[in-house]
Amino acid sequence: MQRIAVKDLAPGMVAAKSIYTADGRMLLAEGATFTKRYINRLQELGIWVAYIQNPLAVSIDVPDILAEETRVKAISTVKEAFEGFRNTKKIDMGQFKQLTEGIVDEIIRNPNAVFHLNDIRMYDDYTFAHSVNVCVLAVLVGAALQYTPRQLMELGVGAVLHDVGKMAIEKQILNKPGHLSESEMDLMRRHPELGFEILRKYSAQLSWLSxxxxxxxxxxxxxxxxxxxxxxxxxxxxxxxTAIADVYDALTSDRPYRPALSPGEAYEFLLAGSGTHFDPDILREFLRHVALYPVGSIVKLNTGDIGIVTHVFSGLQTRPIVRLLVDASNTLYNSDAEIDLSTELTVFVNQVLPELDVATLARRIGNPALTRIEVG
Ligand SMILES: [Fe+2]
Known part of the structure; x- marks a missing residue:
């Protein structure tokens, strides 16, 4: 599976992951072939990235912390509840508890999970998908900190509702693509208080900590x-x-005004805020659970080899297992060649290949007759 910018998609490439609309409708099924029309449609809808199958990587599964179904359903629940609030000024808190319970259950079953960036989001979806991602990331850290199920629920419900105050802000300001004026900025900065005002009315159903x-x-x-x-x-x-999960997810999301930062860039950004913006101890725990080179990343090693990440160990972010694709002299490896950087300590990742280079590499792998590729 390979992440690729939608602008680099070519007709004939095969989708390795289904693409959904904001309301959970499937736009394109896994296994479908991209056509010119599909690609145009994705661009119209403001979708920046897709996953394609790539000839040597077909057997790589990006591990999902959450079942795709749970996530899509959680996002549409948040969307309905948040948008419903704009009209009715009421929220059914039961739904939020239920969806958080589902997320907590799945994470407790897999406490060593590493968060990979593997979802495809749409802009009008942002606040809702963001709420769910922040919940997942927060609960993951809570589980690593040995929280009880009750604590995980308090944390998770709080995290999924952390931006509910934005529903008290006009949509035009919330979704404004350009820069906000001073007064609009002031209003946006009121969203934590607005959220508090909304949620305190539900203190019979919610923990004060949430x-x-x-x-x-x-x-x-x-x-x-x-x-x-x-x-x-x-x-x-x-x-x-939640503050750490919030910033990490925002940085690694495609936004109307910029594409997503890579996990490596987001990692550096968070580290730079250690002790000032973020609690250093919690940050350290958080970073053990997000993949610096998510499964499916194409990386260049210090040996000159290029390969695809197939496994990431929790707590060993910089030392994944890499399936080797081509060596420094541009010769293709056998399909079973791999290197475990957690044991081969003299070898390390030098760079993550940009998407365009990956597209070139995929063509080279798909067509061994091509002898020259320009990558790295
Ligand atoms: Fe926020």
Missing amino acids: IHVAFQHQEKFDGSGYPRGLKETDIHEYARI
């Missing part, structure tokens, strides 16, 4: 955040976890 996740997720560890400028452990641990 409600405080919405209130405190924009606070920073050094006290420079908002709305109250809380510091260190004055910020509840649930909110400190």
Whole structure:
């Protein structure tokens, strides 16, 4: 499976992952062949990336922390509930507990899971998919911190609802693609308080700690955040976890004004905020569970070999297992050649190949008669 920019798709490539609309309708099924018309349609809908099957990588499965079905359903539940709130000013909290329970159950079963970037999101979907991703990432960290199921639920419900205050802000401002004016920015920065105001009405059904996740997720560890400028452990641990999950997911999402950062870039960004923006201990735990080189990434090693990541060990982000594709002198490897960087300590990843180089590589692999490729 290979992640590719939609602009680089060519008719005849085969989808390795189904693509869904915001309301959970399937646009294109796994195994379908991209046609010119499909590719245009994806571009119209503002979808930037797709997954294609690639001749040497067909047997690689990107491990999902959450079953695709659970995730798609969770996103449409959040969407319906959040959009419903705009009209009715009411939220059915039972739904949020149920969807969080499903996520907590799946994560408890797989505590060493590593989060790979493997979902394809759409813009009008952003807040909803983001809420679900932040919930998944937060619960993953909570599980690593040995939280009880009850704590995981409090954290997870808080995380999935952390941005509910945005539903009290006009859609035109929320989805504005350009820069926000000063007053619009001020309004956006009120979303933690607005969320708190919404959720406190449900304090009979929600834990106060969940409600405080919405209130405190924009606070920073050094006290420079908002709305109250809380510091260190004055910020509840649930909110400190959610703040990290929130930023990571935002950075690694395609937005109307920029494509997603790579996991490696997001990793560096988070590290740069250790101790200032983020709680350093929680950040360290978080980074053990996100893949720096997600399964399916095409990487160039210091030996000059190029290969595809097939497995990532939790806590050993920089040392995945790599299936080798071509060597430094551009010769194709046998399909079973692989290297485990967790044991081969002199070999390391030098760079992640850009998507265009990968497309070139896929053509080379698909057509061994081509002798020359320009990659890296
Ligand atoms: Fe937020």
